[in-house]
Amino acid sequence: MEYRHLGRSGLVISEIAYGNWLTHGSQVEEDAATSCVRAALDEGITTFDTADVYAGTKAESVLGRALKGERREGLEIFTTVYWPTGPGRNDRGLSRKHIMESINGSLSRLQTDYVDLYQAHRFDRFTPLEETMEAFADVVHSGKAHYIGVSEWTADQIRAAHHLARELRVPLVSSQPQYSMLWRVIEAEVVPACEDLGIGQIVWSPIAQGVLTGKYQPGQQPPTGSRATDDKGGANTISRFMRDEVLERVQQLRPLATEAGLSPAQLAIAWVLQNPNVSAAIIGASRPEQVAENVKAAGVKLDAGLMARIDEIIAPVAETDPSKTYGSVPAARP
Numbered sequence: 001m002e003y004r005h006l007g008r009s010g011l012v013i014s015e016i017a018y019g020n021w022l023t024h025g026s027q028v029e030e031d032a033a034t035s036c037v038r039a040a041l042d043e044g045i046t047t048f049d050t051a052d053v054y055a056g057t058k059a060e061s062v063l064g065r066a067l068k069g070e071r072r073e074g075l076e077i078f079t080t081v082y083w084p085t086g087p088g089r090n091d092r093g094l095s096r097k098h099i100m101e102s103i104n105g106s107l108s109r110l111q112t113d114y115v116d117l118y119q120a121h122r123f124d125r126f127t128p129l130e131e132t133m134e135a136f137a138d139v140v141h142s143g144k145a146h147y148i149g150v151s152e153w154t155a156d157q158i159r160a161a162h163h164l165a166r167e168l169r170v171p172l173v174s175s176q177p178q179y180s181m182l183w184r185v186i187e188a189e190v191v192p193a194c195e196d197l198g199i200g201q202i203v204w205s206p207i208a209q210g211v212l213t214g215k216y217q218p219g220q221q222p223p224t225g226s227r228a229t230d231d232k233g234g235a236n237t238i239s240r241f242m243r244d245e246v247l248e249r250v251q252q253l254r255p256l257a258t259e260a261g262l263s264p265a266q267l268a269i270a271w272v273l274q275n276p277n278v279s280a281a282i283i284g285a286s287r288p289e290q291v292a293e294n295v296k297a298a299g300v301k302l303d304a305g306l307m308a309r310i311d312e313i314i315a316p317v318a319e320t321d322p323s324k325t326y327g328s329v330p331a332a333r334p
Helices: 030-042 054-067 096-110 129-141 155-168 190-197 208-213 234-241 244-251 254-259 264-273 288-297 304-317
Strands: 003-005 012-014 016-019 047-049 076-081 115-120 145-150 172-175 200-203 278-283
Touching (some): 016 030, 016 288, 115 172, 129 145, 145 155, 208 234, 208 244, 244 304, 264 278, 264 304, 278 288
Parallel strands (some): 016 278, 047 076, 076 115
């Protein structure tokens, strides 16, 4: 395992982080989830990312039990707040009420006194940014989080939040966007803004929900049991990539991966880690052996020639429009 600073902060994290979106508490049984966490720890992963909304709060509880007994100071535990976690009108968004109540719920489920990073899962159009940032500052100043971050915020939103964070003396250090060979919308605006501000990217879905493994073949039905057949949410999230023109291009990456001594999935993860603004790539797993395989992307250096050939193959089907980040911000209160 290799380790990197999170942006220009002093926090050092594993460049491969373990995340439990769509798995813990839903797709896999708890014994399997615990085995995956143990495998992550065995491989040197120290950074674990979750969210209060995953599996209706169950994912945090599963992760908390899986990490119980580990030396807390040797881990970096991240979670997020925004999406609904209950039936009430205030059980959602980034109001002071929801943030202050949600951090307590997350800490209880994770069985810890603090999280290392507390993140806004989306931008809240319906709460003043000042209210949100003041609540985050109080979370940090009370010792319940060390740092704060955002997820899927635009460059302008990040700049505004960073300005307030400086005034409130709270460290806004991270952005957590989707990023992969196929989804590059952060490159034009978010990455330059974050480089300027000292904010690092913790990217999710570096293998495009499994598409960049190459297991989906053009013109064929998805393999049984794959994410593309999951009716609990996986099929919806992967659908944008399940076009034959995309799958055909992905198959063309196989020889390049072989040339680099990597699997297609390892090549995809290594690719995002070549971006100097990326502090970590989040991987998920339903089996321990997936963790062991994906971790092999850590520390891999891809030469400029190989990066150019990847771009030549993938660029025609990659999404690069920075306005797509705006599409991730809900237009109505969830």
